[in-house]
Amino acid sequence: xNPRDVDGLLTANTTPWQAIEEFExxxxxxxxxxxSTRSVLKTVADYQxxxxxxxxxxxxxxxxxxxxxRLGPLTSAVLKIAALGELGMRRVPDAELAAHMxxxxxxxxxxxxxWNARRRGKTAFEMLGTFTKVGEADKAFLARLYRTYPxxxxxxxxxxxxxxxxxxxxxxxxxIEEDERELERAHREWLDDDDGWFFAEECFITGSKEANSASxxxxxxxxxAKDLDLWSGAASFGSVACAIMDPIGHPTATDRVVSDTxx
Amino acid sequence: MxxxxxxxxxVTRRGRHPEADDRxxxxxxxxxxxxxxxxxxxxxxxxxxxxxxxxxxxxxFLLNPNTGRSCGIFVEPKSAHKASRxxxxxxxxxxxxKALKGGVLNRIPSRVILAAHFTRADLSxxxxxxxxxxxxxxxxxxxxxxxxxxxxxxxxxxxEAPASxxxxxxxxxxxxxxxxxxxxxxxxxxxxxxxxxxxxxxxxLFLAADRDSFITYAMTDAKIAARWTARVxxxxxxxxxxxxxxxxxxxxxVEMLRxxxxxxxxxxxxxxxxxxxxxxxxxxxxxxxxxKWNFAAxxxxxxxxxxxSVGYSPEEREIYDLDLTSAYTTALAMIREPNWSTARYTTxxxxxxxxxxxxxxxxxxxxxxPETRIPSLPVRASNxxxxxxxxxxxxxxxxxxxxxxxxxxxxxxxxxxxRIDWIENSPRVFEAxxxxxxxxxxxxxxxxxxxxxxxxxxxxxxxxxxxxxGVAGLKTIADDIHPRRIFNSRxxxxxxxxxxxxxxxxxxxxxxxxxxAAVSEALAAMGPDEWLGTVTTDGFLTTxxxxxxxxxxxxxxxxxxxxxxxxxxxxxxxxxxxxxQSVSVIKTRGTVSCTPEAQKPILxxxxxxxxxxxxxxxxxxxxxxxxxxxRDYDTRLRTKGLISLRQQHLNEADLTTVTRNARANLDFxxxxxx
Numbered sequence: 001x002n003p004r005d006v007d008g009l010l011t012a013n014t015t016p017w018q019a020i021e022e023f024e025x026x027x028x029x030x031x032x033x034x035x036s037t038r039s040v041l042k043t044v045a046d047y048q049x050x051x052x053x054x055x056x057x058x059x060x061x062x063x064x065x066x067x068x069x070r071l072g073p074l075t076s077a078v079l080k081i082a083a084l085g086e087l088g089m090r091r092v093p094d095a096e097l098a099a100h101m102x103x104x105x106x107x108x109x110x111x112x113x114x115w116n117a118r119r120r121g122k123t124a125f126e127m128l129g130t131f132t133k134v135g136e137a138d139k140a141f142l143a144r145l146y147r148t149y150p151x152x153x154x155x156x157x158x159x160x161x162x163x164x165x166x167x168x169x170x171x172x173x174x175x176i177e178e179d180e181r182e183l184e185r186a187h188r189e190w191l192d193d194d195d196g197w198f199f200a201e202e203c204f205i206t207g208s209k210e211a212n213s214a215s216x217x218x219x220x221x222x223x224x225a226k227d228l229d230l231w232s233g234a235a236s237f238g239s240v241a242c243a244i245m246d247p248i249g250h251p252t253a254t255d256r257v258v259s260d261t262x263x
Numbered sequence: 264m265x266x267x268x269x270x271x272x273x274v275t276r277r278g279r280h281p282e283a284d285d286r287x288x289x290x291x292x293x294x295x296x297x298x299x300x301x302x303x304x305x306x307x308x309x310x311x312x313x314x315x316x317x318x319x320x321x322x323x324f325l326l327n328p329n330t331g332r333s334c335g336i337f338v339e340p341k342s343a344h345k346a347s348r349x350x351x352x353x354x355x356x357x358x359x360x361k362a363l364k365g366g367v368l369n370r371i372p373s374r375v376i377l378a379a380h381f382t383r384a385d386l387s388x389x390x391x392x393x394x395x396x397x398x399x400x401x402x403x404x405x406x407x408x409x410x411x412x413x414x415x416x417x418x419x420x421x422x423e424a425p426a427s428x429x430x431x432x433x434x435x436x437x438x439x440x441x442x443x444x445x446x447x448x449x450x451x452x453x454x455x456x457x458x459x460x461x462x463x464x465x466x467x468l469f470l471a472a473d474r475d476s477f478i479t480y481a482m483t484d485a486k487i488a489a490r491w492t493a494r495v496x497x498x499x500x501x502x503x504x505x506x507x508x509x510x511x512x513x514x515x516x517v518e519m520l521r522x523x524x525x526x527x528x529x530x531x532x533x534x535x536x537x538x539x540x541x542x543x544x545x546x547x548x549x550x551x552x553x554x555k556w557n558f559a560a561x562x563x564x565x566x567x568x569x570x571x572s573v574g575y576s577p578e579e580r581e582i583y584d585l586d587l588t589s590a591y592t593t594a595l596a597m598i599r600e601p602n603w604s605t606a607r608y609t610t611x612x613x614x615x616x617x618x619x620x621x622x623x624x625x626x627x628x629x630x631x632x633p634e635t636r637i638p639s640l641p642v643r644a645s646n647x648x649x650x651x652x653x654x655x656x657x658x659x660x661x662x663x664x665x666x667x668x669x670x671x672x673x674x675x676x677x678x679x680x681x682r683i684d685w686i687e688n689s690p691r692v693f694e695a696x697x698x699x700x701x702x703x704x705x706x707x708x709x710x711x712x713x714x715x716x717x718x719x720x721x722x723x724x725x726x727x728x729x730x731x732x733g734v735a736g737l738k739t740i741a742d743d744i745h746p747r748r749i750f751n752s753r754x755x756x757x758x759x760x761x762x763x764x765x766x767x768x769x770x771x772x773x774x775x776x777x778x779x780a781a782v783s784e785a786l787a788a789m790g791p792d793e794w795l796g797t798v799t800t801d802g803f804l805t806t807x808x809x810x811x812x813x814x815x816x817x818x819x820x821x822x823x824x825x826x827x828x829x830x831x832x833x834x835x836x837x838x839x840x841x842x843x844q845s846v847s848v849i850k851t852r853g854t855v856s857c858t859p860e861a862q863k864p865i866l867x868x869x870x871x872x873x874x875x876x877x878x879x880x881x882x883x884x885x886x887x888x889x890x891x892x893x894r895d896y897d898t899r900l901r902t903k904g905l906i907s908l909r910q911q912h913l914n915e916a917d918l919t920t921v922t923r924n925a926r927a928n929l930d931f932x933x934x935x936x937x
Contacts, residue, residue, distance in 0.1 A: 003937060008892060009847065011574025014935035016635065017653045020642045026933045027648060034930065038896040041930040047937065 005044050029054045056135035059167075062160075063131075064121030070107050072137030077127050077160055078145075078152075079109065080117040086124040087156050104144045132162045134170040142171065146178050290496075291374035291429070291508060294358060295324035295335075295489025298388040299481050301467045302920060316917040317343045318388050319470055322478075323358040324485040325367060328493050332367040334358070335485060337478050348390035351377075355428070356418040363421055371417055371424035376508060378492035380443040380484065382406045382432040383908060384918040393915050401752035404908050405432045407510040410753075433488050435511040436495045438717035447487040449714035450494065454487060455480040495718065502703050503722070512718065516725035517764050520696055527690040529600060534692070535767045536603045555606050558681050560737035560768040562624040562659045564641055564650055566800030567779045569934040570851045571637070576843075577794050580806045584841035584865055587781055590801035591727040592697040593825050593836070594777040598622075598770055600689035610677040616665040618780075618821045622773040623662030625680035630655040631673045636791065639667045639783035643742045649851070651934055652783075661776025663818050667784045670816065683769060696726055697829050731771035733762035750909045757909075780818045785837070788813030796848045799867070804846065804854060809839045841865050849891060850932045856884050869929060872902045891929055898927040 003012035017023045033039065033050045036057075041047060059073035060066065069076060079101055085091025092100075094111040101109040134142065146153050153171075161167040300316040324335040336358045340347040355375065362368040379385040383405045386392055398413050399406040412427040437446055444454040458476065461469040470477045499505045505518040524531050532538055536556075537546035548556050576582050587593075597619060609615065615623045631638045631654045640658040641650040657678070658664075665675060700723040707715035736746035736759050747760040778801055789795060789807060796804035814823060819836060827834035845857040846865055853869030864884045873890070877883035890898070906919050931937065 006575045009574050010931070011572075012937050013572050014570075014937055016631075016638050017651060017936050018655060019653050020644060020651055020656050022936070023644060023648075023651045023653065023933060026936070027644075030930065030933055034896065040894055040896055040898075042891075042894070 003044050003047055008043065010041065010043050010047055029057070032057060052136065055133040056137065058133055059131055059135050059138070062122075062127060064126070070137075071105060071109070071113075072135055072139075072141060074131060074134060074138040074157065074160065075101075075105055075141040076117060076121065077124075077131070078141075078156060079114065080121055081124045081127075081156060083114050083118040084124065087159065089152075089156065104148070105141050106144075128159055129162050131160050131167050132165040134161075134167045134174070139170075139174060142174055143178055146175055147182075290328045291376045292368065292372040293326045293328060293376045293378055293489045293493050293496075294355060295326065295485035295487070295492070296354075296377055296379040296382075296385055297322050297481060297484040297488060298385045299466050299470075299477075300388060300917075302464055315345060316388070316919065317467065318348055319466055320477075320481055321349060321354055321388065322481045322485040323354055324482065324489045325358045325362045326489045326493055327362070327367050328497070330367070332365075333486075333489070334362050334365045334367045335482050336361055337482060345390070348388065350391045351386075351389050351395060351413075351428075352391075352415040352417060354389075355415065355426075356423075359417055360419040360421065363419060371419060371422065371426065373424070373426050375417075375426050375428045376492060376496075377428050377430045378433055378488045379430075380433045380446070380488050382430055383911065386430075387911065387916070387918050396912055396915070397753055397755065399430055399752060401750050401908050401912070402432070402435060402511060405434060406430060406752065406908075407432050407435055409510050409514065429508060429510065431492055431508075431510045433491045433495075436492060436718070437512075437714065438721050441714065441717075443484060443487055445714055446491045447483070449712055450487060450490050452483065452487055452490060455483050498703065498715070502706075503699060511725075512722045513725040513729055513763075516722050517729050519699070519722070520693070520726055520729070520765050523692045523696045523699075527692050527695070529690075529692065531765070534600060535765065536601065536769070549603055552603060552606055555608075555681055555683075556768055557737055557739040558679070559622075559624050559772045560734050561626075561740060561742075562661055562776065563731065563734045563738070563768060563772040564643065564659075564775060564779070566775065567641070567652070567782050567798050568649055568800060568851050569652070570797045570848050570853070570931065571795040571935060572797075572848050573850070573931045573937070574847060575857065576796060576846045576848070577806065578845070580794065581808075582794075582796065582804060582806060582843040582846050583808055583839055584802065584804050584843070585807075585809055585812060585837050586802035586840050587778065587822070588826060588836050588838050589697070589701075589723065589829075590778045590781070591774060592693075592700065592723045593822055593829065594774045594781075595727055595730070595770075596691055596694035596697045596825050596829055597777065597821060598693050598773065599685035599691050601769065602684045602686045605682070605684040607682055609680045609682055611680070612665065612669075612675055612677055614682055615662055615677055615680045616669055616675075617662045618666050618777075618817050621662070621682050621684045622769050623665075623680065623682045624659070624769070624772060624776075625662075625665065626657060626659050626678045627665065627680075628657050628676045628678055629668060629673050631668070631671060635671060635673075637783065637786040637789070637795075638673070639671060639780070639787060640664055640673070641779065648932070649934070661773055661780070663777050663780035663821075664783065666817050667780045667787065670784070671787050691828075693726070694825070694828060697723060700726075701830060727771075727774060729763040729765050730767050730774065733760055733766050734768045734771045736760075736762075737768050750912070752908075752912055755913065777818065777821075781822055781836075784816040784818045785812050785814075788816065796846060797851065797854055797867075799852060802840065804848070804865070809837050812837045847888065847891070849929050851934055853929060855888050855891070856881075857888065871900055871925070871927060871929070874901050890927065894927050894929060899924045900927055 003010060005011065030041065030050065033053050034041070037053060039046060039049065041050060056073070060069065063073035063077045065073055065076045071079065081087050082089050082097055082101070083094070094114040098109045098111050098114050142153070142157065145157070157171070161171065298321050299319040301319065302316055318340050321338045322335065324333060326333045338349060338354060338357065340349065355377070359368065359371060363371070386395055386399070386406055389395065395413065396406070398411070400409045402409060408430045412429045415426060415428055416423050417426050433443070433446060434441065447454040457463065457469065457480070458473070461472070466477070496508060499509060499515050503515065503519050504522050505515055507518055509515045509518060521531050524534050532546040535546070536549050536552050538549055539546045601622065615625045617623055627640070629640050633654065635654060638652045638654055640652065640660050641664070642653055642656045642658050644651050668675060700719050703719040704716050707713070707719060733746065748757050749760045751758050782798060782801060782803065786795065786798065786803065789805065794806045813819065814836065822836045823834055826836050841863055843856050843858045843861060843865055847855050847857050849855065850869055852867050854865055854867045856864030856866060858864060861881055864881050866880055866884045866887060868887060873883060873886055877886065902923050902925065903920050904923055906916060906921055910916065911918060
């Protein structure tokens, strides 16, 4: 539609909507963006800002969190799942979780925030398969998560993303970029000097039957239950899990979903 | 101002009901009424702000249309106190007394038409406004008597007699937003300009400085009101064939249409698919139309309105603002007498997709080819967001719209459908109505009377408005169009706007569908290189000149044929309203001319009103463009308006000004995808 600025004003052609629902969503989005950011749609920059904001807003809606939240919606979702010890994650003390999340997010996560995350927003079950886009606020968190706990990416994050969505493609891209960065620093022991990063992965995920039975109760198909078994096997690698992951030829997020479905 | 000296008058005391004279050949006496005051909410420092206006004078101008003689009075209150205000009957009595003395009248009239320009303002200056307000009807933010007239005993110095007083507002008998000055110009009776240094807000200063000029100024307003009313009523009676005194142009249209239906040898109720019950009362829909009435109402939508582009028009290309000539009256003119007994449900697209063979309505599931630039089937959005034209969906639409959609290659599946055939070779009664309106307009144009031309045009458009009045309230499935709510001044409650005397949902839906179809058909035929700015009900803004607008489509050909029947000398269906070098499209109904030195610049402000006054339209367009550029989320437009009728009525308040701060909502509305 070639949106461009002419004499400082947004100028573009338009196409028809495919269906009335698309229009309603776009118009609701415009109103929400205007109200929330106290902005007007005057230039291409405004239009782009609105688009980015709406992507984030969708994710916040999926997480049941507020748009003004400093944590990204996916990050909030992970914090909630970890705080409740759901989807096979072992529940750890709030202070410990807050400390780990602070490092992963780059934003101070207090024990109050952990406590609030536990009681606010949607349940983990409601969030499964609902995230359609990954916002900017979540990308840094996901990159760190991928570097440190790739299994969590697979067993928690992937299950939150909507099948066939833009979010899966974004995650693929993010993983590829991270792999390329990893290659560049192939021989650097970039995690050595950070004692906090090497906490055991099993402190987040556990293969115990009790924990899995809790999460299996939320799984809606046998494939997912099997997936949990595989994951619990992977979890037994403990802290070396990330070290033995070979970044080259790493399956993409979409591949994983396809293979998981096939399994 | 005076009617001249005559011999002594025989005053007839009347004992019978004043309305008994309604059928007499003698015309009602017209009294022009006006008041001057100092607004309580003025911002000068000299007077403290107050809730009551200070009345300076009342002026009444009595015109006897039977003889053409006239006289006037100028009355001042004894003090600024509310108790010093006059009663309506006192003022009428005073002017009648003067008329009796001057020979303008030979007896106390039994029927009086009290005419004012914006009656709400003038009636509220009276002491008995509290009593009068519940005996008049609230019509479009002002007062008039549309049902029962006022009954007063007129006290004169020669006795007292009962009279019916019909209140008419010249605003309701002239094109919308007409100023009194424009009516004066059209009458050759120009409104007096205020001398330099005086303002409407402080008329007291003018009165104190130059009493004679003040009286001349004030009396002219009353004269214009009386003379305009007399003129319109005369035209309505003599050229439009309506004998009843009508308080609004809409009422004139209803009477004209009823007259045309009867002139064609038809019964009004039968023509509309109604019949009166055995016990009389309001005619009800025919038994076989039960349910079908509401089905047709479901397909009733407004016009097609959307911004197809946003921002500036392409450089170095001329932009044309084109309109479908007399869109609604032409569409109405295609209606024949319906054969109500043929009304039947069908889902056969071949039966439903027709333009002129029958009135058809349907709920269709549709899909246009993916590359379609301008789809043509409407889907109603929520929250008053109007009609959207998507590629696929479900639409409550009319036959002509289905014809256009099929021509665009759309696949249609009728889920429900309704068809009503015409009686073969039956008369097109609305065509005669349109032709009559056109005749008045042509004569007005020839005489250079643009106000009368616009007045006649408004009567024509009111014809369609009256056919469609209250149709939204007949919808079974509530959608975005809600029944219009109005304030009933007699019961002092809000209520739905009811049906008019000629409301017909099938004809209303068919008419609007025809206009949307004609516009959509022309848009669909546009080349991909042509720029399209906005679509506004019966016209659009484009780079296509009027002579290149496609007229080969089925709907266009039906319009050409109708125009040829109405105005054989000029059957063109598209006309150019404006031509521009550059425009900027903001949103639906928001377009601004960016042509330097444009004589007649396009300026559609998307419902906004700019603060301040502008010498020219071009200046206003520039100011609006500046606003568009400089606005942010907190930009508000401060406008001065009048207290609402309901507020004034319920609080028995004077007509005071109120300031409103409205947020400038000038963002693209996404009726189409960016």
